[in-house]
Amino acid sequence: MVITRVPLSIRSPPLPIPVLRQNLHCSSSRNPNPNQNQTLTPLFLRPLTHSTTTTKLSSFHHWAQTLARSSFPNPDDAGVDSSHLLRELSWLLQDTTSTSSDTDTVRLRAHLDDLYSLWRQRVEERKPFQYLVGNEHWRDLVLVVREGVLIPRPETELLVDLASEVDGFREGLWADMGTGTGAIAAGIGRELGTGGSVIATDVSETAVEVARFNVKRYGLEDKVEIRQGSWFDPLQDVKGRLTGLISNPPYIPSSHISGLQAEVGRHEPRLALDGGENGMQHLVHLCEGSASALKAGGFFAFETNGDEQTEFIADLMKTKWGDFFCNIKRVPDFAGIKRFLTGYRR
């Protein structure tokens, strides 16, 4: 899992989101640790309640560039290089500042001291950039993210396309299990017709809070319902009625987590990564449960760690559960890796 980010130049325009205003970071007083008491409002949407001088901002910029240039990728964990960090620094400044040509004052969405602190966390602690700025671009969405919830990855976007190609998609009843930020559920929710809906579930309280925020932010409350609980537990009332089950479950083998890129292994929630001894503990559970959760002809699509896991699960679906499922397919991601497993309930 590599942390990448869409450049600002091809971002969608900022969205008007006065929803959940009570969470806006409105205080003009400084937050000594900007990552504690996180609001869910991303940095670029916070009010310009702080200010500094162009000279002080230049000093910060110079210091931050020097820190970025002194950082070398660790060959052991595929860390990012300084040119990547410098790109992130310019995004951070664009997200935070608003200059006016006729004065020496720069208006800021965070205190300048907080920018120093955030940049140290990025370079020295390898905290993912998305946690610093509080959002990630995914499909045509700008999703709020915060520590404690997985940053949605580009390859996962394909799950929405796979679902949307299914006959009866627009009016169907869908489930996104292990929703995280609510990315897949929101992506599907936006494509549904009037009769369609999605139930998005997660066992993590933080994920449920963030997913609710994102769903509300895009006005999808009538299409996407968020429920907290473990896998099929919150879906008992729709058992045997689902048109489709979609999931990107935790699939990293437990012993591999300490060797992941520091941004991932040190900072993203273990609950979102750890797939047990061989990485497939949750995948196997989801496949097995799909037999009773899906209606006849219902569709499933699961993301895996890649070729080996996809092959293993595909074989299991054909042999052990062959009476329940058909049309099992291995679907490649953008890099040609067999990332997804799809099929139908007989």
Ligand SMILES: C[S@@+](CC[C@H](N)C(=O)[O-])C[C@H]1O[C@@H](n2cnc3c(N)ncnc32)[C@H](O)[C@@H]1O
């Ligand atoms: C790899 S993340 C995927 C998040 C999101 N769907 C995405 O693609 O960005 C896996 C998610 O599964 C959730 N999860 C882990 N164990 C779970 C369980 N027993 N029941 C439900 N969700 C679980 C995690 O909290 C996490 O949000």
